[in-house]
Amino acid sequence: MDESRRIWRDRVARWHKSGHSARVFAEQEGVSAGTLYSWSRRLGMKRSEYRQRLDKATLPALLPVVVAPSGATAPSLGAALEIVLPDGAVVRVPPTFDEDMLSRVVRALGGSR
Incomplete structure (x- = not known):
């Protein structure tokens, strides 16, 4: 060749x-x-x-997401949660988030809830 x-x-x-x-x-x-x-x-x-x-x-695998019940203590209540995907995309979840919206986002990314 x-x-x-x-x-x-x-x-x-x-x-x-x-x-x-x-x-x-x-x-x-x-x-x-x-x-x-x-x-x-x-x-x-x-x-x-x-x-x-x-x-x-070779495709990225999604990990299960567990949403803590409301009122649960978090290590840093004022900080947003960041989910960094293998392709570098970042999903930022604010401390006060809509559980239904997050569930829809997770499903759209290929996860399940």
Whole structure:
């Protein structure tokens, strides 16, 4: 396999793993989105097929959330709770929060309550 083919195979695989659109990924790589698509087709690497083959173990797992009953003492009653997700996203829960809203957010993120 020649060098440019190897480079593009690696680049296309990283694009498929990234979850980004071709435009966003190509911009980050300093290449055109059209060229990225072209190499993907040339190499026979269809994004939808690649995403289906990803091992579920690589996806972030959500941990169960237990909401303490109202009136329970917390280590710091004035501090907000921060939940940092593996992708770097942060969910901030203020000390006075709506339990139903938090439950809906947890369900939307793939957890259960």
